[in-house]
Amino acid sequence: MLAERYPEARLAAALIPRDRWHPYPTASQRGAWEALPDPVRAQNIRLGEALLNHTWPALPATLFLEYVRIGNRRNYERQHFARRGALGNLVVAECLEGKGRFLDDIVNGIWAICEESYWGVPAHVRMQRAGVGLPDTAEPTVDLFAAETGALLAWCSYLLGPQLDSISPLINQRIQREVQQRILTPCLERDDFWWMGFGQRRVNNWNPWVNSNWLTCTLLLEADPARRLAAVAKILRSLDKFIDPYPRDGGCDEGPSYWGRAGASLFDCLELLHSATDGEIHVYDEPLIQEIGRFIYRVQIADDYYINFADAPALVYPDGALIYRYGQRIGDPEMMALGAWRAAREWAAFSQLREPKEHVPTSMGRRLPALFLAEELQEQERSGRAYPPLPRDVWLPEIQVMVARDQARSPAGLFVAAKGGHNEESHNHNDVGNAIVYVEGRPVIVDAGVETYTAKTFSAERYTIWTMQSAYHTLPTIDGVMQAPGRDFAARDVHYSVDEAQASLHLDIAGAYPPEAKLERWARTVTLHRGREVVIQDGYRLTAPAGEITLSLVTPCQVEQPSPGVLHLTPAPLPEGRMAGAAQVHYGADDFQVELETIPIHDERLGGIWGDHLTRVILRAVNPPQEATWALRVRPL
Structure with a gap:
């Protein structure tokens, strides 16, 4: 669907150069951030204020080893995700306020994450040739959360580049170096990561999820135009390994919770490609892409209950703004209605500063469009266009x-x-x-x-x-x-x-x-x-x-x-x-x-x-x- 339709020559003509691609306002573009609804600004700034003088959770080797020693992966993951969630909250707060109050804590978070030996989680370290145990820093491997981390740091640099430079130019330089060594180079130079789909193993949600973050890192940070083009072309070939065998009914056999990182991560990729080519890459009229989106409202039972075949919980909390945006792209008012309804429920919880239901922090690439859609989503609710479709x-x-x-x-x-x-x-x-x-x-x-x-x-x-x-x-x-x-x-x-x-x-x-x-x-x-x-x-x-x-x-x-x-x-x-x-x-x-x-x-x-x-x-x-x-x-x- 992608690689043949957009061969490298066509891609080269369409791809916006890095220094001219501006998907969202940076922190320096104050007007856009200050125009966001006051409640949205206040609540996000309050989240950042709770993290001032933050003590960053430790990630010792023995905690990492709990997976191989006692089979526990959750203890390490809690600390790992807490670091990334805190950094994301601080970055959003600084973008909204723009006074520099959160910068020192942001720098501490960036530095702490850059000093981690491995950006992934213990259960995924088996991708390295050394197998499970401690990560081998000589062999950077790219799992779901290494890629998520790379994208988070890429967004930090994009949104707050001059502000970080005002503290030290070494911060952006280190982000650039670490993401290049841990994500960009291994993904471009290796074909044996199973999630890419170039081997015999069937791909699943890992494919679009990792690709969405690799694509983010590439578009935001890769300074070499030739490498940038080669990476995007390879990502298209890899995404085809996910799209081509996907059930034509749009069904996600991994269940609706994984739709959020299967079909929804495919949408993340398609949105990045659409934006970075000024709309040249556009496949939303394809029936399969439309059916993949519709799956999420077809399997809702009631409220937060969803059909939970496979490794899915009975309670699922899909991203409302993402569902709404996907529905917009494919022209499906029912999907838009579910997205607006979900966004209203998310805002009700967020306004009370309740903990999110999912322990994996929301990707910055999803959080940014949700912020700038907040007013539109609220208008959908006020006008009665926010509801769960619940098809018969x-x-x-x-x-x-x-x-x-x-x-x-x-x-x-x-x-x-x-x-x-x-x-x-x-x-x-x-x-x-x-x-x-x-x-x-x-x-x-x-x-x-x-x-x-x-x-x-x-x-x-x-x-x-x-x-x-x-x-x-x-x-x-x-x-x-x-x-x-x-x-x-x-x-x-x-x-x-x-x-x-x-x-x-x-x-x-x-x-x-x-x-x-x-x-x-x-x-x-x-x-x-x-x-x-x-x-x-x-x-x-x-x-x-x-x-x-x-x-x-x-x-x-x-x-x-x-x-x-x-x-x-x-x-x-x-x-x-x-x-x-x-x-x-x-x-x-x-x-x-x-x-x-x-x-x-x-x-x-x-x-x-x-x-x-x-x-x-x-x-x-x-x-x-x-x-x-x-x-x-x-x-x-």
Whole structure:
């Protein structure tokens, strides 16, 4: 899509020289900063004031080594991200105020970051030839957060170059040298970083995320026109490795939280390219680019709840201004409406100086356009053009995800989402055939999501983690045999249908299980009968008798059994004042015995969503026949 359309000769003619490219006002251009709305200025300056005389968190070698020693990556990441978040807040405050009050703390932050041996995080240091452990300073490797750091420092130099020079010319010189050595040179000279896509490994969100930051560093800091052109051309070739195989339905198989660094980071790249070529690079009329954007509003359930297949939490907080800008570019008013709605919620939290939900700081390349869009976004809200679109029906045929609700643009009533796909999706869980159900916008039958990442999460032990296993999704287990990971373990015979009265997904999930499950067929149909019920119907045939078959449901609700064949899922309190939903589950009383398993939650990430436990409902088949048809019916309580 990019490299062939914009070959190097065309790119050379279109690319604005570095000294003439001014994507945003610098701190010296006072009028633009002082014209921002007073509340926006005041709140951002207040964030900077909280960091005056800031003590920068330490990043000792032993903290870095916790990943390889005990599998903990979060302790180092907290300190790492705290440094970058503080620097970003100080830079924005200085740009807004323009009095030099924050400069010394900014210089301290820049200097501290430049003195780090590695700008990435411990979990990613395995990219170096020395492997995990401490970083080898002789081999700079570029991961997500090395690239993020390079871009942050590039923006510091762009926004505050003369102000930093007034303290010492060595500051900008050091930024230039460090970014050149750690980002620009290795990215330009090496082709073996897997995220580039030039090898055999499939790329994921790393590709556009790293490329967006490498592109930022290149456009802002690369002084050699030939190297600048070569880098941009290489970035286009790399981005094609992400775009070309992307599902044509725009579906992000990594889940909506990763859309923020997959499709949304692609948008970051396209915006930088559009700006740096004065609009010459423009692909927003391409259907695929449009569909990639629309994914985010198609998978919203209600409020901050989003479909969370793969490594996604049930609560997602996508960047409102970014969604709005993407919607503007593709001419989609629904996407713009979601963006404005999200921006209003972000501002409500920001105005109270509440901590952001995500621990990774917002990229400066996203923060700057959000600041200069603040007034426009507020006008969208005042004029009633800020709302979640909540489409009634969505079918993404390539990633095989169905979304259905009782009525569009409303969380009222029943909501169901179900998936097919395969078990080698990016950030895969073994969950082919999984379904989740919400009632009145509240969770009833859920996908637990993913715990805080550790060394085990992306290792050979991944599927020993309970959240990754099919037995902890809305799926069957046969004689203890669960679904298996791998591209060959996939749904087959997939069909979707929809009309005014219902929406239905039919698929055979037998292929997602290994031969030991003895499955000839497990035909599952998930149907929303609008205004009435969700039906999960299973018809199976085994190649040999089974001693045990179970169906699992995971719920945040309290579970009661008022009579055989009926379960009541009743509201239970969740963190931050949220409540679980209410539903009744009808099953064949003669077919199943019910067991309840409490799943204690000790993990910070899961606990922030579900509290201290979830409940697994195990429906154990009575004398399971070799062939049968069952149905679960979920109705509002």
